[in-house]
Amino acid sequence: MKNEASAILLISCPDQQGIVCAVTDFLMRHNGNIIDLEQHTDTKEGAFFMRVEWELDPKASGGAGGFALPRDQISSMFRLIAECHQMEYELHFSETRQRMALFVSKSSHCIHDLLARWHSGEWNTSIPLIVSNHPDLEPLAKMYGIDFEWIEITQETKAEQEAKIIQLLKEYNIDLLVLARYMQILSDDFCTHFPNRIINIHHSFLPAFVGAKPYHSAHQRGVKIVGATSHYVTGDLDEGPIIEQEVMRVSHKDSVESLIRKGRDLEKMVLARAVWAHLQNKVLVYKNRTIIFN
Amino acid sequence: MKNEASAILLISCPDQQGIVCAVTDFLMRHNGNIIDLEQHTDTKEGAFFMRVEWELDPKASGGAGGFALPRDQISSMFRLIAECHQMEYELHFSETRQRMALFVSKSSHCIHDLLARWHSGEWNTSIPLIVSNHPDLEPLAKMYGIDFEWIEITQETKAEQEAKIIQLLKEYNIDLLVLARYMQILSDDFCTHFPNRIINIHHSFLPAFVGAKPYHSAHQRGVKIVGATSHYVTGDLDEGPIIEQEVMRVSHKDSVESLIRKGRDLEKMVLARAVWAHLQNKVLVYKNRTIIFN
């Protein structure tokens, strides 16, 4: 999509005068050409959020010379500004290829969709590893030439097996964990290892129908619309910060089986959108809510 | 819309062979021209539902003579068929002008919308009465020349005041009660007087965010979509059969105030659609769920 290398700053800090000015002044002084800037002020919380993206290389900015700071000095130089305004910030580069591990169980619709996006080059990402608590999808992993680790988890083996998974994720140098209908609850402890780096898809319009059988509950309640929700995983099941949701209209004609069938399309779409937003460094988490830059 | 007089049968019964055949045979034997037929079988419940609408008058069916039974004999004649198949049924006539009472408090967006539909002739209905627990909207009622009854309700006066309302509804010969953001909970006893004849609008996508301040809760949870729900009122608050729902996309940019503002448009649209479906005799209730014929 974007061929030119760019840098991205995600900033949050207490609301105060002069923040945008300070950041844009910093970029201008180093010859930075802003290609996208979005800010949000949460007046109730007194909090300020900002995402700014600027070009790095000379050619892109039409002969104007490119950003004057080398990549590895940007963060330390910006820290001076950040400290003045009590900013927390993340610095990302668009050219970074993030490494994802997919977690699955038996359902394949989400993983099929994610693999297709990677395989077709739609997403500039790597998928070196698939983890599952069931062996069923190993052949699919093999089709795509991806390592598949079957790690069964029982009540008794949970701690031990999760430790093994953490070890694997380190070995594979994984940036992002995507739970593509992984039907196994991750422990609190596991989650704390990867804050805002585990994305799950829940097959309901949260907070309606938390728990295991949302389509059954939706059918039982007779709702006219069902949904799917993608969120960062925290220790609180189904309670993490929501990244994306989508819904579709259903009717009395839809049996539970029909809801499940139609829901699969929702789930894969919502999960893909959430992962895409994360990969684009467009998500900030603040007090269990997300700011999704556009 | 439809100028021709038609009759409508709403039928529910245990699923069994030959029901459609029996009903359509009955209509054919009396020269009935079907203009709409929709059936639904709930195989899990073993239940059958049907709505059939047919022309009554000669001219409409192109000289073919019209339905052979006079209006006041249809029900008794159909009863013979119904009893064979353990059917429950309702018979309606499209020419009937239903009489609605609107219940309001202080918010006017829903009532404004309903009054406009009536006033412009979009809906073939009567609105002879507006009931409120606050006096604020009396001027609006007067603008439209509609009687306005201000009936305050406190914990202590509830039984007495509800009795007064029931008396009023009888006097005005009301068919349908529409709670257009009426911020007063009706007692169990009151509800049982009007089964499937009270329609409420709840300002959330039920069953998410039941209760009093759904937009605050939605904001707090950080959802990306909010909704509104219209349902028949039963003794269980926010738990009655859902007739219609609609949603809209929101973002971190929406404050609670913004959700409330945008939500008004959802609420009035959803309530209007639910009332319209009811007025068209397109709603059947079965085990706290609705079948909405198309």
Added chain:
Amino acid sequence: MKNEASAILLISCPDQQGIVCAVTDFLMRHNGNIIDLEQHTDTKEGAFFMRVEWELDPKASGGAGGFALPRDQISSMFRLIAECHQMEYELHFSETRQRMALFVSKSSHCIHDLLARWHSGEWNTSIPLIVSNHPDLEPLAKMYGIDFEWIEITQETKAEQEAKIIQLLKEYNIDLLVLARYMQILSDDFCTHFPNRIINIHHSFLPAFVGAKPYHSAHQRGVKIVGATSHYVTGDLDEGPIIEQEVMRVSHKDSVESLIRKGRDLEKMVLARAVWAHLQNKVLVYKNRTIIFN
């Protein structure tokens, strides 16, 4: 989804009294248990349409014996009824596994999605053949073990190459042709070989933006919503009967590239829904419009 064998009749005829009665009477006389019946009367056209589905096997109807006619006699027996009412009808069996050929060029998002549905068993269909005017997607076909035929087409070779394709489709015994972003216009003559059996996906909300570069046109016009359209292919480019459409909201922030990227998700979803409706025998074509039973 549905394990039980069922039969489906799709009927269209001039509107007249007694049609539903005649059809349901036929089924009842042969002990047919209807599981779905939907009818539509187009009063303006004076045309009647109906889809009825009933169980075939004994066990399904709870010991009631099953449909009394053998599969191969249903059509000839029903013909007597059909002739009385000038019906055109199609008889289908749910157990039939339709054979699809996919037509592609270079884009893989639609074919990836269709293959995943087949491979995961979501769709009870066969995909024995992929045809393309480019060699690019042959590796993908091989991954799934499907025959791939690269058939280049130029102005000069069109007639000859289309004849070759027709020959292939016969050899592979293909029921349905799915153009999954096949960037080659089929000749009038080719289309007439497969009436209502070629499904295409067009990357705009038809009839807006016909032709080759709809996302560029949409961007140029500054629309706030873009769409995708799936339709049966006729000799008139982009003018065949529409089966399904879907849209999504866009903004001034979306470049042409962004529209193309987002549009891919629309396209694959819309195409899949259209093919699914066709596979379920839920589509009737009448005067270049479709009736889509629910």
Added chain:
Amino acid sequence: MKNEASAILLISCPDQQGIVCAVTDFLMRHNGNIIDLEQHTDTKEGAFFMRVEWELDPKASGGAGGFALPRDQISSMFRLIAECHQMEYELHFSETRQRMALFVSKSSHCIHDLLARWHSGEWNTSIPLIVSNHPDLEPLAKMYGIDFEWIEITQETKAEQEAKIIQLLKEYNIDLLVLARYMQILSDDFCTHFPNRIINIHHSFLPAFVGAKPYHSAHQRGVKIVGATSHYVTGDLDEGPIIEQEVMRVSHKDSVESLIRKGRDLEKMVLARAVWAHLQNKVLVYKNRTIIFN
């Protein structure tokens, strides 16, 4: 909604480094507390757009003193910045109550909706005048106590009558003209008097179905989705910059009459959203397209 007084700058200029910095520096130097800032760079056009809103009064900014420039000096002070960067800009104040004239013919659904928003205080606007080429809606205007001018227009009287309307708009000091299903084409000359100040609602999803009978055309084509479009009026009929669009799903069951009935709800919603965006000073027009700030 927002009680605090704020100022809004809408800016467009050739894309270049340092614009955000220059604007925010200007605000900071005068003690301006930014409450919203959104920018957009159209890289293809080499154009930059920005909307910034900041607080004016002391109390709002928590004792910080308020914006240091008096309202009537802001524009002239900002001009210095603007000229350095070849900016075009508009300065607005949130406390300004815009004056709208509504143009109608016979349909009342849009005007009913707009009047309700004004009457209930949802919109902080004035509606002193309703203009119509038919007398039908005069009683409605009277109900709301608004002046109603019946100005018939024929081919022959058009120039003269439009002159009369322009005169009226001047007398009433009208800021914004809203064509709420006004079935009369305004002349090129008339339009040039009110650039980006006339908002129309067209009852189709433009550019599909331009012209007079879009629902008939939509029905004829058999589309599965219909829409409505609100746009600024220019001399080119139905070709002005699109502000807002919305769609809804329809089916073969919808007759033309049913499309018209359902479409009314779309039309009034889309028109209201477009007018609201305009009233909030969130719309910029560039080369016949709109930038809609969020």
